[in-house]
Amino acid sequence: MEIAEPVVAPPVVKTKQHFEILDGLRGIAAIAVVIFHFMEFVVPDYNKSFIAHAYLAVDFFFCLSGFVIAYAYDNKLKSLGLPLFFKLRLIRLHPLVVIGSVIGLLAFVFDPFSNLYATYGIGQTLLMFLSSSLLIPYPLIHERYFNLFHLNPPTWSLFWEYIANIVYALVLVKIRNKGLWLLTVIAAILLCYEASTAKCLAVGYGGDNFGGGAIRVCYSFLAGILVYRSNFIIKSRLGFLVIGLLLLMAFLVPFSDETNHITDPLIVIFYFPVLVALGAGAGLHTRFAKICKFSGDISYPLYVIHYPFLWLFLSYLEAKKPSMSQMITMIPVGVILLTGLAYVVMICIDIPIRNYLKNKLRKG
Numbered sequence: 001m002e003i004a005e006p007v008v009a010p011p012v013v014k015t016k017q018h019f020e021i022l023d024g025l026r027g028i029a030a031i032a033v034v035i036f037h038f039m040e041f042v043v044p045d046y047n048k049s050f051i052a053h054a055y056l057a058v059d060f061f062f063c064l065s066g067f068v069i070a071y072a073y074d075n076k077l078k079s080l081g082l083p084l085f086f087k088l089r090l091i092r093l094h095p096l097v098v099i100g101s102v103i104g105l106l107a108f109v110f111d112p113f114s115n116l117y118a119t120y121g122i123g124q125t126l127l128m129f130l131s132s133s134l135l136i137p138y139p140l141i142h143e144r145y146f147n148l149f150h151l152n153p154p155t156w157s158l159f160w161e162y163i164a165n166i167v168y169a170l171v172l173v174k175i176r177n178k179g180l181w182l183l184t185v186i187a188a189i190l191l192c193y194e195a196s197t198a199k200c201l202a203v204g205y206g207g208d209n210f211g212g213g214a215i216r217v218c219y220s221f222l223a224g225i226l227v228y229r230s231n232f233i234i235k236s237r238l239g240f241l242v243i244g245l246l247l248l249m250a251f252l253v254p255f256s257d258e259t260n261h262i263t264d265p266l267i268v269i270f271y272f273p274v275l276v277a278l279g280a281g282a283g284l285h286t287r288f289a290k291i292c293k294f295s296g297d298i299s300y301p302l303y304v305i306h307y308p309f310l311w312l313f314l315s316y317l318e319a320k321k322p323s324m325s326q327m328i329t330m331i332p333v334g335v336i337l338l339t340g341l342a343y344v345v346m347i348c349i350d351i352p353i354r355n356y357l358k359n360k361l362r363k364g
Contacts, residue, residue: 019071020289021279022064023296024240025247029057030299032251033154034306034338038331041314042324046202052255055202058157059220059268060247060275065161066224067276069168074229077173087361089165093300095353097155099345100304101132104151107308113315116143135159139207144311146206153307156205160217168221177229184226187219192265200260201268216268223273233281234274240288243278250275301350302342309338 036054046052077085108125109117117125124140128151131138135158137148147153172180194215195201204213226232250267284292313334317327 019068019280020284020292020296021240021243021282022068022276023299024288024292025244025275025279025295026061026064026299027292027295027302028244028247029054029060029251030303031335031339032248033057033303034335035331036251037307037310038313038334041310041317042327042331046255047257049255051251053253053264053267054251056250056264056267056272058204059201059216060250060272061157062161062164062217062220063224063227063268063272063276065164066168066221066226067228067280068224069165070225070228073168074173077169082169084361085169086166089162091354091357091361093158093161095350095357096301096304096345097135097152097158098133099349100152100155100308101129103305104132104308104311105129107312108151111312111315113312113319116141116315135162137207137210139210144314146208148205148207148210151308152304153205154303156213157217158304160204160213163214164217164221168225172222172225177226180222180226180229184219184222187215187222188265188269190215191219191268195261195265199257200255201264220268220272223269224276227273227276227280232273232277234277235281236278236283238278238282239285240282240292243275243282246278247275297346298339298342301346302339305342305345306338309334 032051032054036049036051036057039049039051043049073080073085105125105128108128111117120128120141128138128140128149130136132149132151132155135149135155137156137159139146139148139150141147141150144150145153148156148159175183191201194203194212198209198212201212201216203209204211204216250271253263253267256263313330316322322330
């Protein structure tokens with residue numbers, strides 16, 4: 001393919017350069033999750049949803065996280081120390097966890113289309129808020145999928161992200177590659193078993209499928225670490241657009257009750273690690289640099305804050321029963337508005353809080 005624009009050289013793993021294309025892929029996955037959640041309510045039957053496999057974006061996040069954590073900390077965790085590592089991870093992740101919990105609380109209490117708050121009352125609502133803010137699983141509301149964290153359901157994956165970070169710092173950073181390969185193979189077998197038992201890998205978010213989350217993070221986080229430690233970096237000139245389309249293809253795989261137990265593990269075990277390797281080794285056109293940066297910046301806040309508004313959307317659907325054409329129009333508008341809100345929350349709340357905490361940490 002002819003390249004007319006100047007190209008930034010692919011990053012070398014041994015230097016601490018930034019993987020811009022991986023940032024861009026993270027943003028694509030986050031937007032796919034938001035669209036998927038809208039579609040869950042508009043078309044509850046996954047077989048009829050065009051993006052039904054976007055629940056696998058969580059597995060991509062886990063794999064990407066394993067790669068990035070190993071890249072950033074394998075060679076410096078010992079000198080950094082465990083207390084500082086955990087503080088840095090909390091500063092990076094937890095402000096938005098609390099922000100998302102506050103938004104979830106407000107949406108739950110002041111939902112104009114539902115009286116679910118009245119059913120559970122102030123006591124249980126307060127417990128849900130504490131659970132969500134502290135990432136302590138508290139599955140309570142059976143009426144709406146028995147989520148581990150009803151006020152902000154996507155934080156179930158952050159719960160496992162925290163567990164993965166703790167296990168990495170205490171154990172995985174010390175394990176040699178042969179041991180890591182063994183653990184990864186065992187995790188892959190468990191993943192296949194989970195997919196066979198549950199018929200797909202859309203598990204881990206609720207009190208009735210809690211263990212599936214442990215299996216999903218176990219394999220993908222380990223695979224991400226192995227991609228880095230094995231220097232499995234695929235140098236290419238594919239660029240952001242092509243690799244982004246390759247990622248999107250995984251989410252657009254048709255949903256089938258007969259084949260999901262095969263396709264889901266194949267995508268997670270083989271396809272996603274290869275995409276991370278491609279993203280880490282590909283060159284980036286300068287014209288896509290700002291897009292990738294924005295996409296990476298917005299991915300985490302968008303993922304964390306969007307779902308309380310989806311609860312409002314569901315309440316609206318149940319109360320007003322709009323037509324399919326109206327609902328289809330609402331989805332792109334909703335995605336754009338949520339992306340804009342996520343950006344505002346990041347700039348006005350999350351970044352100032354993180355900068356304040358970092359300054360306190362330096363002075364302390």
